[in-house]
Amino acid sequence: MARATLPFAYAWRNVLARKLSTAVTLLCVAVSVMVYVVMVSTADGIERVAVSSGDPRNVVVLSTGANSAESSRLPPPSIPVIRHFPGIARDNSGEPLASVELLSAQELWRVDEAESGEGGRFTPIRGVTPSAFQVHTGSHLVAGRLPREPGEILVGRLLARELGGVGVGDSVRFAGRVHRVVGVFEARGQIFESEVWVELASLQTMLDQRDVSQVVIRAADPGRLPEWQEALSESRRVRVDVRLEPDYYADMGRGSRAFAYLGNLVGFLLGLGAIAAGMNSTYAALSGRVREMGTLRALGFGRGSVGAALLAESCLIGALGGLLGILLALFFDGFAMSLMGLAFELQVRPSSLGEGLALALAIGLVGGLLPARSAARLEIVDALRHA
Amino acid sequence: MRRFTSGAGQLRMLLRQVMRSPRRALLTFLGLVVAFFLFTALESVLYTLEELLAQNASETGIFMRPRSRASFFRAALPIRYVEQVRDVDGVVEASPARFHFGAGVHEGSFVVVVGVDPPSYLRLRPLEGVSEVEAQAFRGDRRGALMGARILASNGWEVGDEVTVRGRGRVPDLSLRIVGDIGQGDRMGRVALAHIDYLAQVMGGQGRAAFIQARVAHPSLALAIARSLDERFANFAVPTRTRSERSHAAGILANLSDVLVGLRTIGYLALVITILVVGNAVAMGVRERTMEIGTLRALGFGRGRVMALVVGEAMLLALAGGLAGALGAYALFESGWIAVPRMTDLSLHSDASVLARSALLSLPVGALAGLVPAFSAVRRPISEALHGAD
Numbered sequence: 219m220a221r222a223t224l225p226f227a228y229a230w231r232n233v234l235a236r237k238l239s240t241a242v243t244l245l246c247v248a249v250s251v252m253v254y255v256v257m258v259s260t261a262d263g264i265e266r267v268a269v270s271s272g273d274p275r276n277v278v279v280l281s282t283g284a285n286s287a288e289s290s291r292l293p294p295p296s297i298p299v300i301r302h303f304p305g306i307a308r309d310n311s312g313e314p315l316a317s318v319e320l321l322s323a324q325e326l327w328r329v330d331e332a333e334s335g336e337g338g339r340f341t342p343i344r345g346v347t348p349s350a351f352q353v354h355t356g357s358h359l360v361a362g363r364l365p366r367e368p369g370e371i372l373v374g375r376l377l378a379r380e381l382g383g384v385g386v387g388d389s390v391r392f393a394g395r396v397h398r399v400v401g402v403f404e405a406r407g408q409i410f411e412s413e414v415w416v417e418l419a420s421l422q423t424m425l426d427q428r429d430v431s432q433v434v435i436r437a438a439d440p441g442r443l444p445e446w447q448e449a450l451s452e453s454r455r456v457r458v459d460v461r462l463e464p465d466y467y468a469d470m471g472r473g474s475r476a477f478a479y480l481g482n483l484v485g486f487l488l489g490l491g492a493i494a495a496g497m498n499s500t501y502a503a504l505s506g507r508v509r510e511m512g513t514l515r516a517l518g519f520g521r522g523s524v525g526a527a528l529l530a531e532s533c534l535i536g537a538l539g540g541l542l543g544i545l546l547a548l549f550f551d552g553f554a555m556s557l558m559g560l561a562f563e564l565q566v567r568p569s570s571l572g573e574g575l576a577l578a579l580a581i582g583l584v585g586g587l588l589p590a591r592s593a594a595r596l597e598i599v600d601a602l603r604h605a
Numbered sequence: 606m607r608r609f610t611s612g613a614g615q616l617r618m619l620l621r622q623v624m625r626s627p628r629r630a631l632l633t634f635l636g637l638v639v640a641f642f643l644f645t646a647l648e649s650v651l652y653t654l655e656e657l658l659a660q661n662a663s664e665t666g667i668f669m670r671p672r673s674r675a676s677f678f679r680a681a682l683p684i685r686y687v688e689q690v691r692d693v694d695g696v697v698e699a700s701p702a703r704f705h706f707g708a709g710v711h712e713g714s715f716v717v718v719v720g721v722d723p724p725s726y727l728r729l730r731p732l733e734g735v736s737e738v739e740a741q742a743f744r745g746d747r748r749g750a751l752m753g754a755r756i757l758a759s760n761g762w763e764v765g766d767e768v769t770v771r772g773r774g775r776v777p778d779l780s781l782r783i784v785g786d787i788g789q790g791d792r793m794g795r796v797a798l799a800h801i802d803y804l805a806q807v808m809g810g811q812g813r814a815a816f817i818q819a820r821v822a823h824p825s826l827a828l829a830i831a832r833s834l835d836e837r838f839a840n841f842a843v844p845t846r847t848r849s850e851r852s853h854a855a856g857i858l859a860n861l862s863d864v865l866v867g868l869r870t871i872g873y874l875a876l877v878i879t880i881l882v883v884g885n886a887v888a889m890g891v892r893e894r895t896m897e898i899g900t901l902r903a904l905g906f907g908r909g910r911v912m913a914l915v916v917g918e919a920m921l922l923a924l925a926g927g928l929a930g931a932l933g934a935y936a937l938f939e940s941g942w943i944a945v946p947r948m949t950d951l952s953l954h955s956d957a958s959v960l961a962r963s964a965l966l967s968l969p970v971g972a973l974a975g976l977v978p979a980f981s982a983v984r985r986p987i988s989e990a991l992h993g994a995d
Contacts, residue, residue, distance in 0.1 A: 253874065
């Protein structure tokens with residue numbers, strides 16, 4: 219009996235006894251956890267687009283020295299050379315699996331929005347040929363048909379959603395003219411879902427440009443990709459840079475690190491605030507129960523178990539707050555956001571939820587430590603005499 | 606005089622109340638510091654972004670580029686449009702520009718060369734750090750260049766040097782003679798200005814610009830002139846799209862809006878939570894002082910006076926914590942230590958207006974926090990309060 223521990227129910231009842239303080243601390247913890255998880259999920263959402271966008275069998279062919287499609291320009295004579303480079307996979311009809319693409323970023327408006335005043339959404343416009351759907355695995359039409367003439371476009375699933383549910387038959391405006399949506403496509407969460415796809419030829423006319431940005435090609439033998447990549451880069455017939463598609467898009471994911479960094483920082487700061495609030499209410503709980511603590515000690519409960527009971531209370535509030543925070547954060551799973559033309563969905567991963575819960579427990583633990591120590595140090599006689 | 610002493614007396618009383626439980630005051634203070642630090646830090650980030658965009662956006666500036674464009678940086682606009690823009694009533698000056706992206710001495714370093722027409726450019730955009738002698742040298746030397754301080758420092762170049770900016774990708778190298786230093790201004794730190802016709806000679810694309818910038822006589826003219834210019838060039842080989850610099854900056858901000866709204870929400874969320882934290886702490890104090898408050902009321906302190914004391918306590922705490930947190934964040938951001946990872950050029954900073962707004966927000970935060978405890982302090986009848994605690 220001398221070293222008996224207080225039952226868990228004791229901590230639980232005490233948590234319930236002081237409702238207001240408990241609620242405030244709980245909310246503090248919940249908000250810290252929610253903000254942390256949401257920010258990390260933002261980073262994960264961007265990261266997922268970046269990671270899912272590359273097919274490990276594909277390489278991206280750019281002009282020499284170009285870091286991205288935006289700065290790359292391949293002149294028309296180089297295109298057949300790339301398309302017929304030995305080692306390219308072919309489709310059933312024997313055509314090479316090569317997607318010739320021209321990329322451009324345009325400001326885009328829904329047709330019912332006024333073009334003056336505020337700027338439009340920066341939207342990537344990709345001029346493609348039907349091969350694009352074969353080379354970019356996972357991309358397929360979910361509604362409508364392929365564009366047949368200038369002025370007809372496809373929109374990606376996420377872009378359509380972001381434009382307020384634009385669908386087949388609706389119109390959007392960019393590059394100074396109105397374009398009609400004839401199809402909506404999906405691409406397994408890849409970057410293409412935040413783009414407009416148009417026929418390569420009509421984009422070339424629109425931009426008055428014959429060059430293209432890049433050619434994405436599929437290797438016939440993915441096992442020998444590195445050698446193939448090297449052979450193509452060193453080809454004397456074209457001067458190009460060749461990058462593996464997954465690597466190419468992984469660079470894009472670097473932007474997500476800023477969010478992860480910010481999420482950690484903000485989570486840490488909010489956590490500090492929650493610790494202060496938690497400590498305050500745990501101290502108040504202690505000062506309101508000094509005599510009770512003395513009685514418990516007199517009954518034979520040890521110093522440690524009295525302190526532990528208080529610590530358990532604090533951790534319990536932390537854990538409850540953490541659960542609430544996680545619940546709130548789960549509401550943001552799949553939340554659509556856009557950042558400079560990249561549309562993505564927040565991805566709440568189980569690991570971030572775990573981290574959030576760990577943060578909550580840490581807040582509870584740190585917030586309860588000092589009050590628990592004070593409780594353990596109480597002398598029985600003083601405590602019993604406490605007013 | 607009496608008012609002064611009574612004011613000072615009130616403050617002493619408030620202070621004594623706050624310090625009744627130094628530990629609680631300290632913890633609440635810390636919570637406030639953290640929340641206001643976070644709020645001010647986030648607002649400073651937003652401020653930096655907005656200012657970065659607004660800096661280049663004068664109210665009288667307009668900005669013309671081809672209506673359809675593959676890339677912002679491609680030179681596709683005929684330079685001869687400049688003359689026609691200048692002829693429009695209300696346009697003070699117009700000047701073309703195009704870009705050359707290169708690398709400096711070190712592999713992977715970035716030098717952005719902006720090709721301009723020096724006389725009109727310097728009239729349009731006088732550069733503070735450039736002396737009249739340097740400006741004259743720039744105008745007179747076809748291969749001359751004015752360089753930003755950061756380029757000079759990172760490459761070890763000096764005014765008077767003959768340097769080569771290596772082209773990236775298929776862009777050819779550019780050899781330039783540095784005739785002046787743009788100075789310390791952050792904004793142009795990584796920019797080099799060169800002659801647009803010299804750039805065209807090296808890179809090709811004679812007579813083309815990426816954009817034309819112009820200044821109009823009065824801000825109210827910007828929109829109308831921008832429209833009339835687009836109408837004028839609508840049937841030309843390269844139709845244009847002209848907008849005011851302000852609306853251009855607004856457009857970029859609009860595309861960041863999801864993030865901006867998110868950050869702002871987090872800041873305010875922190876403040877709202879803080880109201881609860883402070884309110885809770887003050888309420889604890891009020892509960893402990895039930896008897897004392899009963900005594901005060903028995904001595905003739907009115908409900909209003911007692912409530913003012915409680916609200917005052919919350920406001921004092923909030924002001925102290927808010928000021929400390931806001932000042933801390935302001936000092937940290939202004940110190941220039943905060944850099945965005947992977948964006949070495951963008952140093953975050955803050956502004957007195959951000960500091961003032963955060964610090965002033967601490968007053969309503971404190972007032973709101975004190976309100977509920979203040980009501981609960983005077984709700985109880987005096988006799989009951991005098992009988993003591995719960």
